[in-house]
Amino acid sequence: MKYRHAFSVLFLISICFVSMSARTDAIGSVRVQQPSGTVQVYQDVSYKLIHQALRVMSKDGEATLIIDHANCAYQGYVEHCVPYGVKLAREASTRPLEVKSGNIYVNPTNEVHQLPNSSTQIPARGIIGTIVTKTGVSISLNGTIDHFEPVPL
Numbered sequence: 001m002k003y004r005h006a007f008s009v010l011f012l013i014s015i016c017f018v019s020m021s022a023r024t025d026a027i028g029s030v031r032v033q034q035p036s037g038t039v040q041v042y043q044d045v046s047y048k049l050i051h052q053a054l055r056v057m058s059k060d061g062e063a064t065l066i067i068d069h070a071n072c073a074y075q076g077y078v079e080h081c082v083p084y085g086v087k088l089a090r091e092a093s094t095r096p097l098e099v100k101s102g103n104i105y106v107n108p109t110n111e112v113h114q115l116p117n118s119s120t121q122i123p124a125r126g127i128i129g130t131i132v133t134k135t136g137v138s139i140s141l142n143g144t145i146d147h148f149e150p151v152p153l
Helices: 009-019
Strands: 028-033 039-043 046-050 053-057 063-075 078-090 093-097 099-106 126-133 138-149
Touching: 053 138, 078 126
Parallel strands: 046 138
Antiparallel strands: 028 039, 028 138, 046 053, 053 063, 063 078, 078 093, 078 099, 099 126, 126 138
């Protein structure tokens, strides 16, 4: 599978057309499991694609997960990305999270699609995935991209 830099030009173009009719309210959640087993679930998060970075913002706006580097390739209509640059922005400071592994799937179309080799379906403009940090924290993403800002030319 040939990979290219995060959120390819084709993806950006397709999201641009899709986002024209996208909802503006947050539709998504993030589940964070610590190595100790404790779990926190954040509801009503927003998923925004801004200048080739995916930003996952908490409902209160206090914390943002930023995925700004990933290797991506299309598998049918669904884009599969392996993130390697992830940051957590909180209280006016940003710190990198060291990624051990991860898979993120994005459906930039207006139709539901099935993930390749899986029974899992991903909704229109949907995003699902998991990132595991080197410290053992597992971050699961599930939602709909509700905002798009292309890279300025």
